[in-house]
Amino acid sequence: MSFQFIRSMRWSVVLILAIASLFLSGCNPRNYRTEAAQVPQLVLVSPTDPKTFNYANNQTFPSVFPFIYEGLTRENGVTGNYEPALAESWKFSPDNKRIVFTLRPNLKWSDGTPLTSDDVVFTYEDIVFNPKIPTDQKETIQIGTQKVFPKVRKLNDRQVEFILPEPFAPLLAATAAPEGVMILPKHALAEAVKNKLPDGNSAFISTWGTDTEPKKIITNGAYVIDSYSAGQRLVLKRNPYYWRKDQSGKQLPYIDRIIWQFIENQDTQLLRFRSGDLDVMGDTRPLRPEYFSLLKREDKRGNFQVLNGGPWSGVLYLTFNLSKAKDQNGKPFVDPIKSKWFNTLEFRQAVAYAIDRDRINTNLFRGLGVVQNSPISVQSPFSLKEGLRVYNYNPQKSRELLKKAGFKYNDRGQLFDSEGNRVRFTLMTNANNLTRVAIGAQVRQDLSKIGIEVDYNPINFNVLIDRINGSREWDAHMIGFTGGIEPQGLANLWMTSGGSHSFNLTQQPGQPKMQGYVANDWEKEIDRLFIEGARELDPEKRKKIYGEFQKLVQEQLPVIHLVNDSALMAVRNRVQGLKYSGLPSWGLWNIQELRIKE
Structure with a gap:
């Protein structure tokens, strides 16, 4: 190979790297400033775009609404x-x-x-x-x-x-x-509330979607939406009429601008944080445990801190579609063969016993997770710590329960129902959460040991939500739900009329008519307990009521609780005033008080 060719190649590489550098610097949020506006700004990250700018339509977290x-x-x-x-x-x-x-x-x-x-x-x-x-x-x-x-x-x-x-x-x-x-x-x-769409629904439902000019969204929070580029970023700027002031009378917030980057891949998020492009990672969803360990070794050199706020105030669960309803054309939402399995208590219990949650915690959470047995967050004084039925790993118990319910094994260890149907279903979760993707892979492996075949399908989060709450064409899914101190905050998930009661979702406003919805007796009992718990003012009596609710959930097992995150977050030292704990679902809950020190 000639020296001339080598020198030519070398200059080509230099040119490519220079062009790449220019491209990357153009995408760097640190350069998202005009010469006229060198202002304090915070760069955050989210795995998904906002689904709506209409607060009343929101069903997902994270969202833009805590900012505005x-x-x-x-x-x-x-x-x-x-x-x-x-x-x-x-x-x-x-x-x-x-x-x-x-x-x-x-x-x-x-x-x-x-x-x-x-x-x-x-x-x-x-x-x-x-x-x-x-x-x-x-x-x-x-x-x-x-x-x-x-x-x-x-x-x-x-x-x-x-x-x-x-x-x-x-x-x-x-x-x-x-x-x-x-x-x-x-x-x-x-006006949008009063006006009606051609289908008779309120025009409000389609008002302030993400296609709305962001500056038309009127807010009362610390920030207003300045601009939105789908799949890239949302830029917020301080609300000039925000009411909060500090003790010296200075109007809050201190930070003038927030750039909210949308990066679905968590490994890419990590690279961007380590390179200094992001100020915070883990504010809307705890850091993956392996990221926590890696960043902990780099915090001093990287001029950031890695925080552990204790157990995160949410739950992670797997649930089956228990709906026996049909769509407006009379088609069942769930295959009747599968519906029979899912609505068999022994089947759900067998699946729970077959999932090795301790292994999930050890291998995927690095021992930093919390094995969850209750629908109420562990931080809540209403969370029952003793007396709950638990489903510790016991595949032999799983097989016994399945046989008791009429299921049978062939000579290859494959599971069939009493009518000869191979037991096989699809499990979905959100693909952007790599820890959940890994958990789902282990669940698939665990269930194969008791003869169940799982078709595992991680998909985009917004698509997942549309499948669960819209078309309702799903077998099983794994998802998280935010929590807190007050059990009533879970009513939308646990009461039969709730929009997040996904395992047996009734017709929601604005949706096509459905036929044959039936709530189980234990679901109606949960409704009763929530009503009773809300009207009782004595905290000790409320604890007893919500204790009955937790016991009922663990007996009937509409959801199978898995392993909960610890609240792990990485934040640059330039971000000051943070008050971090695992209690709120949002690590930047006091965003108004945060400062940037360059």
């Missing part, structure tokens, strides 16, 4: 206490059936319009309580056996009264962001 909206109250992410937010105070009547919230003076929306009690009444009465608008917040504030909503009425521009049919212990939780109701602008959305 607030409720009457908020939950402190360290103590779990409920604190004033848009409301500066509240007062309960002696019988706990009337609560008056007093708004802060001079509140404004991001367009400068005054925020008043009219907006509060509109949000609750016209949106959350509206039967034609499918919002996940309904279940958190329905009261009593009749599942009625409180009456919310204006007293004056700054005071609004909630009138309850009976005492309702979770009321403050229902008004607290980010899990509770966030307040929306009446002046911008009232």
Whole structure:
């Protein structure tokens, strides 16, 4: 090979690297600044784009809404206490059936319009309580056996009264962001609520989608949406009318701009963090344990810190489609052969015994996870620590249960039902979460040992949600659900009318009609326990009620709890003021108070 050729090749490589460097620097969020705006900014990451800019339509986490909206109250992410937010105070009547919230003076929306009690009444009465608008917040504030909503009425521009049919212990939780109701602008959305689409549904359902010009989204939180590029980034800038101020009177937030990058692959996220392109990793979903170990060795050299906030306040579970309903054309959502398996208690219990959760924790969570046996987060005082039925790894027990239920094995160890059908189903999870993808692979392997064949299909998260809540054409899925201190926050998952009651989902507002929906007796009992737990004000009596709920879930096993994350997050030292714990579902819950120190 000639020297001339080698030199030519060398210059070609240099040229390619230079071009690549220019390309990469152009994509670097650190360079996403104009010469006129050298402002403090925070660069975050999310595995998925937002599904909507309409808060009432949101069913997924992470979302943009904790950045841009607030409720009457908020939950402190360290103590779990409920604190004033848009409301500066509240007062309960002696019988706990009337609560008056007093708004802060001079509140404004991001367009400068005054925020008043009219907006509060509109949000609750016209949106959350509206039967034609499918919002996940309904279940958190329905009261009593009749599942009625409180009456919310204006007293004056700054005071609004909630009138309850009976005492309702979770009321403050229902008004607290980010899990509770966030307040929306009446002046911008009232017409959309009144108007109807050609199919008869409220026009509000299709209002403020991600195709809306971002600057038209009116907010009351710390930030407004400045721009959105699908599949790339969402840019937020500080709300000039935000109400919070620090002790010296300086308006919050301190950080002028947030760049929210969308990177589905977690390994790519890690590379971007290690190269300095990201300020935080793990704020919306805990770090993978192997990332935690790797970054812990690099924190001093990389000028960042790796935090462990203890158990994360959510749950991870596997569930089967128990629906026996049919679509509007009479087609069953679930193959009747599979439906019979899934609705057999011994089958679900056998699957639970066959999954080696300790192995999942050891191999995939590096021992940092928590084996979960309860639907209530371990941080909650209502979480039952003893007396629950548990399903420790026991494949022999699995086989015994299956045989008892009429299933049979052939000479190759393959499982068949009593009618000779091979037991085989599809398991889905979200492909962007590599830990879940690995867990699903082990579940598939574990179930093969008891003769069950699993067709494993990790897919895009938004597609997964559409399959679960939309077409409903699924056999089994594995997913997480955010949690917290107050059990009523789980009502949307556990009550039969809830929009997240995916294992036996009833018809939701705006969806095509379905036929033959039936709730199991144990589901109706869970409804009763939630109603009873919400009306009871004595904490010890509430613990007993929610203890019965947890025992019932573990007996009937509509979901199989797996291993829960620890709250692991990496953050650059330039980010200051963070108050991190595993309690909130969002590691940056006090985003308004964060500073950037260059």
